[in-house]
Amino acid sequence: MEVLKVESLSKDYGRIKALKGVSFSVPEGVVFGVLGPNGSGKTTLLGIIVDILKPTSGSFSLFGEKPEARHRKKIGTLLETPNFYHYLTGEQNLLINASIKGRGSNDIDRVLKLVNLDTRRHSKFSTYSLGMKQRLAIAAAMLGNPDILLFDEPTNGLDPVGIAEIRSLIKELHQQGKTIIMASHLLDEVEKVCTHVAVLKKGDLIVHGNVDEIFSTNDMVELAATNKSTLVSVLNSLSGIVNVKEEENGIVIASFPKGTADLANINKHCFENGVVLNKLNLKRQSLESKFFELTN
Amino acid sequence: MKELLKTEWLKLKDYNVFKIIVILFAVGVIGANYVVYIFNKKVIQAANTGGLVPSFGPYNFDHTWQTTSYVTGFILLIPAFLLIILATNEYTYKTHRQNIIDGQSRREFIWVKMMVALIFTLASTIWVFLTALTFGLFSGTSFSFNGFAHIGFFFLKALSYNLFAIMLSVWIRRTGFAIGLFFIYLGAENILSQLLDVWSVQLRNDEGVNLGALGNYLPMNASDGLLTFPDNPMKTITASAMPTDYPWIVAAFAVLYLYVFFRISMNKVLNTDL
Numbered sequence: 001m002e003v004l005k006v007e008s009l010s011k012d013y014g015r016i017k018a019l020k021g022v023s024f025s026v027p028e029g030v031v032f033g034v035l036g037p038n039g040s041g042k043t044t045l046l047g048i049i050v051d052i053l054k055p056t057s058g059s060f061s062l063f064g065e066k067p068e069a070r071h072r073k074k075i076g077t078l079l080e081t082p083n084f085y086h087y088l089t090g091e092q093n094l095l096i097n098a099s100i101k102g103r104g105s106n107d108i109d110r111v112l113k114l115v116n117l118d119t120r121r122h123s124k125f126s127t128y129s130l131g132m133k134q135r136l137a138i139a140a141a142m143l144g145n146p147d148i149l150l151f152d153e154p155t156n157g158l159d160p161v162g163i164a165e166i167r168s169l170i171k172e173l174h175q176q177g178k179t180i181i182m183a184s185h186l187l188d189e190v191e192k193v194c195t196h197v198a199v200l201k202k203g204d205l206i207v208h209g210n211v212d213e214i215f216s217t218n219d220m221v222e223l224a225a226t227n228k229s230t231l232v233s234v235l236n237s238l239s240g241i242v243n244v245k246e247e248e249n250g251i252v253i254a255s256f257p258k259g260t261a262d263l264a265n266i267n268k269h270c271f272e273n274g275v276v277l278n279k280l281n282l283k284r285q286s287l288e289s290k291f292f293e294l295t296n
Numbered sequence: 297m298k299e300l301l302k303t304e305w306l307k308l309k310d311y312n313v314f315k316i317i318v319i320l321f322a323v324g325v326i327g328a329n330y331v332v333y334i335f336n337k338k339v340i341q342a343a344n345t346g347g348l349v350p351s352f353g354p355y356n357f358d359h360t361w362q363t364t365s366y367v368t369g370f371i372l373l374i375p376a377f378l379l380i381i382l383a384t385n386e387y388t389y390k391t392h393r394q395n396i397i398d399g400q401s402r403r404e405f406i407w408v409k410m411m412v413a414l415i416f417t418l419a420s421t422i423w424v425f426l427t428a429l430t431f432g433l434f435s436g437t438s439f440s441f442n443g444f445a446h447i448g449f450f451f452l453k454a455l456s457y458n459l460f461a462i463m464l465s466v467w468i469r470r471t472g473f474a475i476g477l478f479f480i481y482l483g484a485e486n487i488l489s490q491l492l493d494v495w496s497v498q499l500r501n502d503e504g505v506n507l508g509a510l511g512n513y514l515p516m517n518a519s520d521g522l523l524t525f526p527d528n529p530m531k532t533i534t535a536s537a538m539p540t541d542y543p544w545i546v547a548a549f550a551v552l553y554l555y556v557f558f559r560i561s562m563n564k565v566l567n568t569d570l
Contacts (some may be wrong), residue, residue, distance in 0.1 A: 050397045053570070054569055087311055097398050102302055
């Protein structure tokens with residue numbers, strides 16, 4: 001079943017087009033990353049899904065149905081900033097969240113412990129640090145153990161320990177079979193936790209699908225030899241090679257399909273053709289450079 | 297609806313500002329009326345020993361409903377401001393978004409705000425009723441329901457103020473601006489209303505057209521105009537200069553404006569980005 005299906009969704013803020021006809025769908029049980037640089041439309045997209053923003057055109061469905069308020073009660077959501085009543089305590093705030101979700105208050109203990117806020121449950125929200133506020137927001141999203149989670153920059157404002165905790169929480173939720181949709185501008189976050197990804201750039205959906213396929217990276221081999229031009233022509237005669245590129249500093253980069261670069265074979269081939277290598281090094285294309293390739 | 301109201305109650309019950317303003321208003325109603333009561337008794341009636349004007353007790357039965365409603369009308373801004381604070385808090389804390397995210401529909405969000413405004417109105421009306429009753433009984437006259445319609449007019453005025461407060465809150469979103477605009481609007485409407493009243497006197501005198509005091513057909517004045525100090529010997533003299541009032545037409549206008557406030561608030565919340 002498709003948990004979320006987005007169809008040619010557009011959103012204009014006056015003359016600014018924040019989303020331009022974005023379509024994709026999220027299957028059940030995946031960790032779906034919405035990746036893009038700042039201002040690419042990630043938050044706008046999530047805002048429309050939870051009905052705090054109205055799309056200019058297009059539509060979406062939740063659980064295969066026309067979206068309604070009752071669907072949102074089954075989705076745990078964490079948007080950009082934690083939104084709570086400053087004059088109430090953490091626990092009193094969660095009681096309000098639970099009341100709206102129609103969940104009763106018996107789950108509050110569990111979620112407070114989950115985010116390590118148990119000891120500060122009776123402190124006013126206004127006294128919380130940024131990280132604690134973010135933790136409370138995560139606790140609110142986890143209320144009632146929803147099957148779908150919607151996270152917008154979930155590690156925002158957390159310290160390295162907190163970030164690691166949230167990432168392992170997301171992985172754990174994924175293992176429990178939950179569907180997680182998260183927006184992030186952090187590539188390595190998406191690489192570490194997501195199974196699927198949609199890449200947005202200035203409101204356009206550039207690419208979407210399985211993370212391994214999208215970020216499928218070639219094997220890159222760095223080579224150098226005294227005679228660079230001979231090296232290039234010898235490499236080009238090698239079977240299975242995708243691309244040969246001359247870099248500065250006399251280095252040549254040869255690309256092979258993922259997992260097929262055989263250094264011994266390359267070395268042998270070069271030597272047999274009269275080229276003695278003084279550098280031979282396998283490196284994978286960085287996600288960073290792939291991201292720039294996708295978004296530029 | 298019960299669940300929605302329960303959620304609103306969770307937001308209120310530990311909010312000190314809420315408690316303080318409620319107490320302020322409850323005490324204020326008694327205080328304001330007591331000032332009028334004692335001023336009339338100790339100053340006006342004491343000076344009126346020669347019997348030049350017939351003696352008049354604003355809190356005697358028949359009058360107490362009207363006087364209490366009229367006097368309390370002056371501090372109706374207090375519950376209206378409380379509603380502005382509560383509704384704009386949602387925007388300040390962005391909890392209006394969180395409520396929707398958690399699964400309230402936009403319609404429920406604004407609907408329950410209207411319900412809270414209605415509950416505030418009912419509560420203040422009941423409080424005015426009890427105050428009027430107590431002052432009436434203390435004034436030593438025998439109980440009567442005559443003039444009880446003024447409690448209804450009070451209800452209408454309170455509801456107008458409260459729905460207007462909700463409308464300003466959802467459009468302006470900022471507590472200070474919304475309260476400021478409430479004051480500015482009341483002032484501006486009063487000026488306009490005075491001008492219209494002068495014009496309606498001219499209309500009556502010069503053209504023989506009697507449309508009532510036209511100022512009373514404006515949004516806030518419609519419910520306001522229904523609440524007046526009881527007719528008394530002093531007032532009769534000035535009243536004759538004014539065009540005849542049409543209370544039921546004014547009341548109809550007041551109800552119409554309530555609907556307008558309601559629609560404008562609904563449209564804003566249902567159809568725009570939060």
